[in-house]
Amino acid sequence: MSNLIASTAPKARQLTPEEIHDIEHEKTHYPYAQAVGLEALKIVQKYQGWVSDESLLAVADYLKLPPDELEGVATFFNMIFRRPVGKNVILLCDSVACWMLGCDSLKSHISSKLGIDYGQTTADNQFTLIPVPCLGDCDKAPTMMVGDVTYRNLTPAKIDTILAECKARG
Amino acid sequence: MTLTNKPLTKNIEAGRAAFNFAQYQAAGGYQSVAKALTYKPRDLMKLVQDSGLGGRGGAGFNTGLKWSFIPEPDGGPRYLVVNADEMEPGTFKDRLLMENDPHLLIEGMITAAIALQATMSYIFLRGEYKEAEKALLKAIKEAYEAGMLGHNIQGSSYSLDMALHTSAGRYICGEETALINALEGKRANPRFKPPFPQVSGLWGRPTLVNNVETICNIPGIVANGVDWFKGLGINGQFGTRISGVSGRVKNPGCWEMPVGTTFRTLFEDYAGGMQDGYQMKAFLPGGGSTDFLLPEHLDLPMIPGDVQKAGSRLGTSLIMVLDDKTCPVGCVHNLIKFFAHESCGWCTPCRDGLPWAEHMLLKLEKGEGSLQDIEILKEACGYMAPGNTFCALAPGAAEPLQSGLKYFMDEFVEHVNHGCKYHKH
Numbered sequence: 001m002s003n004l005i006a007s008t009a010p011k012a013r014q015l016t017p018e019e020i021h022d023i024e025h026e027k028t029h030y031p032y033a034q035a036v037g038l039e040a041l042k043i044v045q046k047y048q049g050w051v052s053d054e055s056l057l058a059v060a061d062y063l064k065l066p067p068d069e070l071e072g073v074a075t076f077f078n079m080i081f082r083r084p085v086g087k088n089v090i091l092l093c094d095s096v097a098c099w100m101l102g103c104d105s106l107k108s109h110i111s112s113k114l115g116i117d118y119g120q121t122t123a124d125n126q127f128t129l130i131p132v133p134c135l136g137d138c139d140k141a142p143t144m145m146v147g148d149v150t151y152r153n154l155t156p157a158k159i160d161t162i163l164a165e166c167k168a169r170g
Numbered sequence: 171m172t173l174t175n176k177p178l179t180k181n182i183e184a185g186r187a188a189f190n191f192a193q194y195q196a197a198g199g200y201q202s203v204a205k206a207l208t209y210k211p212r213d214l215m216k217l218v219q220d221s222g223l224g225g226r227g228g229a230g231f232n233t234g235l236k237w238s239f240i241p242e243p244d245g246g247p248r249y250l251v252v253n254a255d256e257m258e259p260g261t262f263k264d265r266l267l268m269e270n271d272p273h274l275l276i277e278g279m280i281t282a283a284i285a286l287q288a289t290m291s292y293i294f295l296r297g298e299y300k301e302a303e304k305a306l307l308k309a310i311k312e313a314y315e316a317g318m319l320g321h322n323i324q325g326s327s328y329s330l331d332m333a334l335h336t337s338a339g340r341y342i343c344g345e346e347t348a349l350i351n352a353l354e355g356k357r358a359n360p361r362f363k364p365p366f367p368q369v370s371g372l373w374g375r376p377t378l379v380n381n382v383e384t385i386c387n388i389p390g391i392v393a394n395g396v397d398w399f400k401g402l403g404i405n406g407q408f409g410t411r412i413s414g415v416s417g418r419v420k421n422p423g424c425w426e427m428p429v430g431t432t433f434r435t436l437f438e439d440y441a442g443g444m445q446d447g448y449q450m451k452a453f454l455p456g457g458g459s460t461d462f463l464l465p466e467h468l469d470l471p472m473i474p475g476d477v478q479k480a481g482s483r484l485g486t487s488l489i490m491v492l493d494d495k496t497c498p499v500g501c502v503h504n505l506i507k508f509f510a511h512e513s514c515g516w517c518t519p520c521r522d523g524l525p526w527a528e529h530m531l532l533k534l535e536k537g538e539g540s541l542q543d544i545e546i547l548k549e550a551c552g553y554m555a556p557g558n559t560f561c562a563l564a565p566g567a568a569e570p571l572q573s574g575l576k577y578f579m580d581e582f583v584e585h586v587n588h589g590c591k592y593h594k595h
Binding site for chain 2: 029030031032034035036037038039041042065069072073076077078079080091094095096097099100101132133134135136137138139140141145148149150
């Protein structure tokens with residue numbers, strides 16, 4: 001039995017030179033390696049799209065942190081993805097200012113257009129839809145982010161254009 | 171030369187890129203650093219204390235007084251941390267400052283760090299603020315290149331480093347001890363106080379955590395003096411602050427204005443009042459964690475004590491307007507859903523109380539609630555009251571709930587009897 005567990009348990013992968021380079025840069029800002037944990041997870045996510053078990057173990061190994069503690073950090077933060085996500089992660093603000101200006105109907109619009117609910121990814125792996133707490137753009141509500149870009153004063157028509165552009169980029 | 175009356179936004183112009191180091195300096199920037207280097211640190215703290223500057227993150231505590239609790243240097247590391255984790259629902263002022271004039275924040279940080287004799291400074295930025303991240307990284311690099319950061323700043327014996335930490339989205343990181351845990355690479359649960367961070371903060375060392383806008387006030391105060399700063403306020407208040415409006419108003423946005431300005435001036439003169447066909451039913455005066463106020467409260471000046479007397483908190487002073495065509499029960503449900511999601515899970519009233527409250531509010535909103543649910547919601551506000559929880563998150567969450575129940579009880583009861591009469595969102 002223990003052999004079976006050992007043979008299927010995830011193992012740390014090799015970090016890439018780019019990942020190591022970026023993590024080393026972050027390390028220069030802090031006196032202790034633990035402080036880089038979250039930044040290192042974000043670096044891995046930047047290159048891999050998400051944080052797999054193999055990636056998490058690799059970061060823990062590299063920073064000499066207990067994997068369980070790093071997992072505790074990874075699962076605490078909204079923006080660390082411990083499951084695969086699509087090429088474009090849609091973060092739709094669902095907090096109060098956006099709600100008052102109709103973000104629920106925008107959510108329905110996106111869901112019916114892409115065929116996905118919150119937390120799901122389209123079959124072609126293009127889009128994942130996630131709600132996000134207040135994006136701090138309440139005077140331009142409703143808002144959402146796709147990747148690193150924030151989109152403001154959204155309407156269903158605007159969303160159609162944005163999604164088409166994202167898809168064209170691939 | 172006339173001194174500015176808009177020290178926070180004087181360099182901000184719609185459609186123009188943020189000033190680089192040279193442009194910022196040419197516009198009078200970085201004067202406070204040279205001046206601060208001539209002061210004794212304690213005198214500098216006293217100057218800021220005398221200005222009456224209160225924290226702009228929501229609590230409003232006197233900034234110089236907060237600084238004064240830091241012990242004398244002992245040769246070890248000391249930290250200045252700027253709280254740029256702007257996640258209070260309805261708050262969008264720090265974003266404006268960081269994206270459009272990042273050097274103002276950096277100048278403020280250097281000057282504050284001189285007062286505190288900090289050896290290292292961090293900006294704790296929320297991960298979603300990508301534009302601010304870009305602007306700050308560029309500005310920090312420029313400040314290093316100009317000798318404003320690093321070893322022996324401006325030829326003095328004082329050295330300071332600065333780094334940007336980008337977080338990954340959790341509201342609780344705005345609580346200063348949770349922020350410190352997050353910066354150490356831990357889960358962002360709050361810490362027990364005392365000891366306060368000034369004595370034992372980041373890695374157990376003296377640490378000051380201040381909000382972005384608070385720090386952006388420091389250059390003006392140090393460069394132009396206390397009398398100038400005091401003269402900027404009205405209704406017995408000092409300085410300026412950024413207030414704003416969201417919701418169905420004609421011209422939502424945020425603007426720098428004298429401290430002591432009334433809600434009515436903000437709402438009517440700056441935001442242009444309600445959009446046609448809508449009326450103000452109530453407003454949250456300073457973020458999602460503040461009690462509702464009513465239109466009858468609009469003539470209050472935005473002063474913490476005055477707002478408190480009216481039964482709420484000034485908070486971040488960015489108001490959210492609830493209009494007459496939006497369901498107040500739904501609005502409270504949305505807020506409680508946010509707080510339930512963002513609870514760190516450390517203590518029971520917050521971790522378990524908020525999801526239950528959210529569940530009951532959803533039932534009511536769907537027309538499936540009972541009068542008993544309303545009674546339990548009232549009771550839950552008591553369990554989440556200050557003193558019953560580990561930090562201020564749950565008491566903050568209870569504020570819109572308790573005041574929602576107070577002002578809109580008839581609508582809650584109507585939801586039990588007839589369901590929600592408003593348009594579906």
